[in-house]
Amino acid sequence: MHPVDNEFREKSSISKYETIEIGAVVLGDNGEITDRFKEYVKPVYSKEVRKKFENLTGITTAMLADADIFQNAFGRFVDWCGEQDYEIYSWSVNDLNQIQNEMKQKGMDCTDEIEYMLHHWIDFQDEFQKMLNFSRSPALDKALNAIGIQFQGRAHDGLTDAENTAKLYYEVNVSDKVHETLEIIRKAMTPKTGATLGELFNLSGLNIG
Numbered sequence: 001m002h003p004v005d006n007e008f009r010e011k012s013s014i015s016k017y018e019t020i021e022i023g024a025v026v027l028g029d030n031g032e033i034t035d036r037f038k039e040y041v042k043p044v045y046s047k048e049v050r051k052k053f054e055n056l057t058g059i060t061t062a063m064l065a066d067a068d069i070f071q072n073a074f075g076r077f078v079d080w081c082g083e084q085d086y087e088i089y090s091w092s093v094n095d096l097n098q099i100q101n102e103m104k105q106k107g108m109d110c111t112d113e114i115e116y117m118l119h120h121w122i123d124f125q126d127e128f129q130k131m132l133n134f135s136r137s138p139a140l141d142k143a144l145n146a147i148g149i150q151f152q153g154r155a156h157d158g159l160t161d162a163e164n165t166a167k168l169y170y171e172v173n174v175s176d177k178v179h180e181t182l183e184i185i186r187k188a189m190t191p192k193t194g195a196t197l198g199e200l201f202n203l204s205g206l207n208i209g
Contacts, residue, residue: 001098002053008045015101018043019070020059022077023158024088031170037080038159040067044106057156070102078113088117089124091140091165096121124169131172144168 001017019041026035040063048061067073081088090096100118103110110118129137132146141151144164149171153160 001094002043002046002049004043004045005047011045011105015098015105017098017102018045018105019074019098019102020049020053020064020067021057021158022073023160023162024077024080025159025162025166027166027170029174031167031174033163033166035080036159036162037077039073039076040064041070041073042067044069058154071106071108074099074108078111078117081113081117083113084116086120088121089165089169090121091143091161092125092137093123096123124165128168128172140164140168147171 002020003017004012004015006012020043021041022037022039024037025033028034040059042064049059049064054060096118103114125137125140125143128134128143138146140161141155141164144151144167147168149167151164152167153163155161
């Protein structure tokens with residue numbers, strides 16, 4: 001996402017940001033990624049990518065020069081997802097909120113396909129937090145570290161984040177080997193009297209304070 005320029009106050013009141021990249025993967029039954037979607041999106045209400053967001057995402061103004069607008073790029077994403085029988089898991093609810101706000105900002109109609117997508121969008125960060133009784137939602141890389149997996153690639157790249165989210169989902173929900181690790185973390189989060197978190201499990205890398 002990228003902020004709307006200050007001169008477009010009316011548009012900013014509907015959505016403060018515009019999408020500049022869409023990244024997603026299809027997760028197979030055995031944890032393999034069977035398909036990928038990655039497309040840059042040209043903002044309408046921003047003249048150039050601000051340095052802060054260029055440093056964060058690696059996306060430059062030049063990279064968006066020939067990109068398509070949100071209406072068309074998002075339409076292709078919806079087509080790529082298919083008609084039904086899927087769920088989308090994202091790390092936080094921010095992406096879902098952005099899509100809904102940006103559709104309003106740009107006067108887009110909600111088709112049956114989009115309606116299905118929005119009602120099958122799941123905040124996996126929230127699920128992970130509740131699963132482990134964390135007081136706060138950890139960042140994606142910290143969540144992976146908690147189960148002994150290293151984040152691969154550049155954070156805040158749409159496709160890279162999708163690939164790492166898929167990896168975490170598979171390990172937490174499908175893979176058998178992770179359940180012992182999750183149980184250790186749960187016990188560490190609820191220590192018995194006289195014990196400390198440090199004595200039970202090393203959670204120093206987690207952003208849960």
